Structure formats: structure tokens, C-alpha cells
Amino acid sequence: MSNSSSCGSCGHPHGPWATDRLTMLLDRWGWDAEAPRLLASCSTTALVVIDLDNFKHVNDKHGHVAGDAVLRAVADALRQNTRKGDLLGRYGGHGGDEFLILLPETVLDEALAVTERVRQAIRALVVPAPVQGGTVTIDSITASFGVAIGGPDSSLEALIVEADTALRTAKKSRRGRVRTPARRSCRVPLAIVGAACAAGIAVLSVVSDAPSAEPGHAAPPPPPLPTVTLPAVTVPTTVTMTATVQPSRPAAPPVPKPKRPSSSSAPAAAASSQDPSARRAEKPPAGSQRPCVLCDMVDDAVQDFRSLMPR
Secondary structure (H helix, E strand, O other), X not given: OEOOOEOOOOOOEOOHHHEOOOOOOEOHHHHHHHHHHHHHOOOOXXXXXXXXXXXXXXXXXXXXXXXXXXXXHHHHHHHHOOOOOOEEEEEOOOOOOEEEEXXXXXXXXXXXXXXXXXXXXXXXXXXXXXXXXXXXXXXXXXXXXXXXXXXXXXOHHHHHHHHHHHHHHHHHHXXXXXXXXXXXXXXXXXXXXXXXXXXXXXXXXXXXXXOOOOOOOOOOXXXXXXXXXXXXXXXXOOOOOOXXXXXXXXXXXXXXXXXXXXXXXXXXXXHHHOOHHHHHHOOOOHHHOOOOHHHHHHHHHXXXXXXXXXX
């Protein structure tokens, strides 16, 4: 039910058909009748879905009577920490441990503040409960929360689905958590905007660094770039190197020493020394010849080329 004992639309008191007898909140029938009217009449409405953590453990350990005492204490905490016009209900039938809060004219930040206040009130509960042989005190009660925001055109069913999805996310993380529906990430659009801004700054810096034309004179056009046409060049893939090695000249036969001419034949010897054929005959023997520099260079080149050829 709402935080008052009468309907917020017509003012009539809530009948037994609309009230959960254990918690005195709206049951499913009353919630389905009141919530759509409240949602359609407000510009923005927040829905909070609450689920008690490990409530089955309370029933299994202390019994269902102790569990009923916990449910009544939680309902009282909801009434004490919400406004008079807020709509409160028990969700899931008579055996359920889920609750609903509909907050009219409430934005997300305000809804989260109310939810946090309710969460701390539930956590601070100390519930005495009857058990066989005496009374047990139940504390450390926690609940998980899912919060969603809707408008006058929102469907109540879609709003419950959205808040319930956030509630399941809270249940998967840890106990006693509050979650809202996940929103689509804006990282990619922000990255695109940042890249566009950086490109714009770079363009502006280039434009500002360019020399400005004198007033009244148009900037001369840039000179055309020269066009160079190169002839086609064919690069051979095989290089052939030919070396011609001349054979060494045969050694000249030894020339016998001429006899020392007599004084009478001195003019003849002088004449023979001027003869070219005689000078050629006087070459040193082959064993004492100097090596040919050109032949050595050709031999070295041939050896280097052979070392580069694949074996």
C-alpha cells in the first residue's frame, strides 16, 4: 500500500483484497491497480525492487514464524524511510521476500538516496523472533536493490523488468548492494570527438604558421613541378665476366758469352752493342724475370669472382 491507509487517487481506504495481511503493504492485486495510475500521472518516477539476502536460511534455521517476524520488521523499515505518497508493496505472493517501492516525481539521484537510507535501516534491524524453547534475536539482515527510472509513457511491466535486471546484477556482486540498469558506454563517441578535435587543432596550427599574403596583392601561384621522364632501364639478372689470360712467353735460350774481343776488334764490338738484335739476345734468363702486374690483377679478379659463384 502507499504510506497512507487510503488510495492516493480516490481517497478510499484500501480493502482487504489489496493488502498483504502479514506486512500490511499492498499485495500483488493492489499493486497492479495502483502503480499504473501513479506512473502515468508523474513526469518522472523511480522504481526500487528489494530482495532480502539469504532469507531462506532464516526460515531453514529458525523456522517460518521467525521469517515472518523479519518480513514485518522490513516492512516497518520501508514505511519509516519513505514519504507519505510513495507506493509500497510486497512482491511475489504471500511467501515472497521481495518488496517494491514506487517513488513519484523522483529522479535517479534522489531515488538512490532513498534506497541507501532504506538499505542502512534494514541492515540495522535487530528482530526478536519466537522459536521453540524461547526467543532468538536475528540481526545482520541485508538486502539487494535494483533501481530504474520511468516516465508517464513508460510501461509498468517494462520498468519492473529493468529494475529486476539491475537487482540480479546486485545479487551477483555481493550482498547488500544497490545497482541501476547498465547504460551504453560513451567511450567510442568521446574518442571520435577527441580525435576530431586533435585533427582540427593540427589544421589550425598549420594554417596559422603559413605566411599571409600582403594586403591588396594576391599570393603568386606555386611554380609547377618539373616533369622528368626517364628511359626504360633493363637490369640484367645474370652477370658474365670474361677474363683473358695471356700465356707467358717462353724463356729465351741461353746465349753463350762472346769472347772478349781483342783490341783490334773493339770497333766491331761497339758496333754490335748498338745492334738491337744483339740487345734482345742479352735478356736475363727466365728464372730471373719480374712478374707481370697485369696478369696478377687478372688472376686475382678471377679468383674473387669464383668465390662469389654458388657451388
